[in-house]
Amino acid sequence: MLDWFANLDFLSKFYWLIAILSSFIFLIVVILSFLGGDAGEVEDLDSEIESDTGIGFQFITFKNLVGFFTIFGWSGVACIDANLPVPITFVISTISGLIMMTIMAAMFYFMGKLVDSGTLKYENAIDAIGEVYLSIGANRSKMGKVSVSVQGSLRELDALTDALEALPSGTIIKVVDVTSNGILIVDKTRKAIEPIKQKTYEITDGSGEL
Numbered sequence: 001m002l003d004w005f006a007n008l009d010f011l012s013k014f015y016w017l018i019a020i021l022s023s024f025i026f027l028i029v030v031i032l033s034f035l036g037g038d039a040g041e042v043e044d045l046d047s048e049i050e051s052d053t054g055i056g057f058q059f060i061t062f063k064n065l066v067g068f069f070t071i072f073g074w075s076g077v078a079c080i081d082a083n084l085p086v087p088i089t090f091v092i093s094t095i096s097g098l099i100m101m102t103i104m105a106a107m108f109y110f111m112g113k114l115v116d117s118g119t120l121k122y123e124n125a126i127d128a129i130g131e132v133y134l135s136i137g138a139n140r141s142k143m144g145k146v147s148v149s150v151q152g153s154l155r156e157l158d159a160l161t162d163a164l165e166a167l168p169s170g171t172i173i174k175v176v177d178v179t180s181n182g183i184l185i186v187d188k189t190r191k192a193i194e195p196i197k198q199k200t201y202e203i204t205d206g207s208g209e210l
Contacts, residue, residue, distance in 0.1 A: 012080050015093070019073025026070045029063060063108075064101045072097035122178045125150045125157065129174055129189060136160060136167040136186070146173055146186055159184040 005013065076093035084092070130148030133156050137144070144167070146159040159175075160183055161167055167188065177185035 011086060011089070012077070015073050015076035015080060017073075018069050019077055022066055022069035022073055026066045029066060059101060059105045061105075064104045067100045067104045068097035071100040120151060120155070122150075122157070122182045122184065125175045125184055126178060127175060129172065130186075132159075132167045132169050132171040132173055132186075135169050138164055138166045142166075143183070146175075146184060148175060148184070157184055158182070159186045161186050163187055 005016070008016065072093045075096035076089055079089035079092050125148055128148045128150060130146045132144060133147045134145040136142060136146075136159055139162060140160045144159055145156050147154060147156050149155070150157070159173075160179075161173075162185065167173060167186070172189050173186040174189045175184050176187050179185065
């Protein structure tokens with residue numbers, strides 16, 4: 001195996017390394033998704049590299065990049081085996097990777113729409129307690145996502161905040177309002193101040209009666 005790899009030229013080594021490593025990471029992500037494992041770190045990476053306008057149709061995310069490099073690597077290997085010129089190999093592998101990214105982004109986008117569609121009434125989310133899924137910018141500067149229970153099921157919905165500080169992933173929030181187009185307005189939860197219990201005193205006379 002090592003001898004075979006050592007005998008490859010630089011371009012072949014480049015594509016084989018990308019194909020194998022990306023496929024390994026892609027397999028781990030798929031297994032975690034199906035088993036419901038703790039993929040929080042992967043989602044944090046998604047939230048950090050997403051663009052400000054990419055919350056609806058997320059094109060540049062960790063999962064999509066893994067898909068890009070996986071197809072980029074294997075299509076490059078296939079082109080090299082077909083003895084195609086280097087420029088054509090690079091163009092074909094890049095286009096193939098971009099197509100894969102588009103397919104994955106569209107798949108997650110329409111899956112999210114299916115979840116949010118139907119009889120969901122966003123007003124029912126008001127006063128619900130949830131958790132920030134994708135970070136939210138301060139003072140409505142950047143849309144994010146929150147996980148909240150609405151109508152008996154846990155949903156991931158678009159959200160903004162009027163808070164002067166950004167709400168990072170994992171922040172516990174409360175839904176305070178909903179916009180006309182179904183975007184939740186959230187804020188950090190605040191511990192309720194327990195009212196001071198006033199002691200009542202009974203005034204009695206000597207006979208024990210009030």
